[in-house]
Amino acid sequence: GENVEQHPSTLSVQEGDSAVIKCTYSDSASNYFPWYKQELGKGPQLIIDIRSNVGEKKDQRIAVTLNKTAKHFSLHITETQPEDSAVYFCAASRVVTGNQFYFGTGTSLTVIP
Amino acid sequence: DTAVSQTPKYLVTQMGNDKSIKCEQNLGHDTMYWYKQDSKKFLKIMFSYNNKELIINETVPNRFSPKSPDKAHLNLHINSLELGDSAVYFCASSATSGANEQFFGPGTRLTVL
Numbered sequence: 001g002e003n004v005e006q007h008p009s010t011l012s013v014q015e016g017d018s019a020v021i022k023c024t025y026s027d028s029a030s031n032y033f034p035w036y037k038q039e040l041g042k043g044p045q046l047i048i049d050i051r052s053n054v055g056e057k058k059d060q061r062i063a064v065t066l067n068k069t070a071k072h073f074s075l076h077i078t079e080t081q082p083e084d085s086a087v088y089f090c091a092a093s094r095v096v097t098g099n100q101f102y103f104g105t106g107t108s109l110t111v112i113p
Numbered sequence: 114d115t116a117v118s119q120t121p122k123y124l125v126t127q128m129g130n131d132k133s134i135k136c137e138q139n140l141g142h143d144t145m146y147w148y149k150q151d152s153k154k155f156l157k158i159m160f161s162y163n164n165k166e167l168i169i170n171e172t173v174p175n176r177f178s179p180k181s182p183d184k185a186h187l188n189l190h191i192n193s194l195e196l197g198d199s200a201v202y203f204c205a206s207s208a209t210s211g212a213n214e215q216f217f218g219p220g221t222r223l224t225v226l
Binding site: 087100 | 117153161205213214220
């Protein structure tokens with residue numbers, strides 16, 4: 001089965017700095033890679049996703065890069081703000097019925113004002 | 114408008130009891146899921162239903178029984194609760210075609226005493 005590793009487990013940055021979270025996966029058949037943000041007491045929410053036919057995707061201050069050969073993908077948050085503080089999860093899956101997600105272990109991001 | 118809702122939000126009960134958690138989605142999705150999030154924030158799939166049929170059943174004790182009366186509902190019944198069942202349980206849903214984003218509910222925090 002798929003194994004997703006995520007680093008770092010905790011990350012503290014100053015407001016305005018950039019934050020980078022990295023994930024690796026093991027199953028070369030995985031072709032969909034979402035990133036979820038979980039705020040305290042809430043369910044995870046999708047913030048950005050990327051498919052295996054794309055190397056990079058950007059949405060305002062958030063970007064994701066994918067290296068299929070190396071089987072790793074990263075989340076980049078620029079100009080961080082205190083409201084970016086949350087737990088971030090990466091996931092990998094195949095686009096099939098049922099669409100099982102294999103989640104990373106999460107990164108707790110703290111943005112210091 | 115709530116997309117994925119769960120009840121109750123908090124559930125405190127004694128060991129050995131039987132309890133249920135309800136989930137409903139109003140997104141018109143065909144696929145629904147149950148996840149367990151432990152104290153270390155690790156998210157793990159438990160079950161997945163597509164059009165009311167079970168398609169993913171991870172290694173979960175048979176004390177856990179999901180029930181899907183229709184495509185919009187997926188309930189989780191737990192028999193003979195144990196201390197180790199304490200966790201946050203998330204329901205999610207996704208469309209089986211097109212985008213594969215999973216939409217998560219707000220979670221149910223189960224505490225077994």
